[in-house]
Amino acid sequence: DHRDLHSFPTRRSSDLTFVNGHNFWAMNQAGYPLNRQIVECTEEHIDEKGVTVIQDIQWVTSNGQYVLNEERVTRFEVWDSCNFVGVKSTWKALYGDVYIAKTKEGGLGIRVQHQLEKFWGGRVRSAEGAVGEENVFDSFSDWLEIQGKVQGHQVGIVMMPHPSQL
Numbered sequence: 001d002h003r004d005l006h007s008f009p010t011r012r013s014s015d016l017t018f019v020n021g022h023n024f025w026a027m028n029q030a031g032y033p034l035n036r037q038i039v040e041c042t043e044e045h046i047d048e049k050g051v052t053v054i055q056d057i058q059w060v061t062s063n064g065q066y067v068l069n070e071e072r073v074t075r076f077e078v079w080d081s082c083n084f085v086g087v088k089s090t091w092k093a094l095y096g097d098v099y100i101a102k103t104k105e106g107g108l109g110i111r112v113q114h115q116l117e118k119f120w121g122g123r124v125r126s127a128e129g130a131v132g133e134e135n136v137f138d139s140f141s142d143w144l145e146i147q148g149k150v151q152g153h154q155v156g157i158v159m160m161p162h163p164s165q166l
Contacts, residue, residue, distance in 0.1 A: 018101040050077035122148030
């Protein structure tokens with residue numbers, strides 16, 4: 001078992017930061033209380049297709065109050081034409097009611113190379129054909145694509161629900 005402090009790299013939003021009024025995004029930033037996630041890797045599975053990691057994550061406020069429990073299952077695979085990362089996250093309100101503020105990420109966000117950001121020529125596009133952060137963020141879509149050039153190579157990321165969730 002591995003127990004560590006986790007700095008919440010998969011979510012990003014000024015709105016999602018407020019879980020029961022606590023800011024979980026601004027961890028480790030000056031002027032914000034030290035809310036944190038305690039991560040325990042409970043299982044790891046390696047097979048011929050890839051790796052699965054199962055984590056138990058406790059969301060804890062700066063005053064030590066447990067807010068919610070998250071079980072995160074992450075699957076990594078290398079496919080012929082791309083890499084696949086699947087994330088299944090189950091949030092459990094084990095300690096009382098949980099309020100999660102509205103967010104454009106819907107609970108899952110990713111950090112990308114700066115070359116994929118608009119300033120550097122990157123582009124965001126939705127299934128509905130909307131292009132650009134200003135047209136895509138705060139909307140609903142079946143999938144989202146981020147693309148641009150990194151070290152001279154055209155690259156892209158697609159975020160979409162698993163077909164079983166449609």
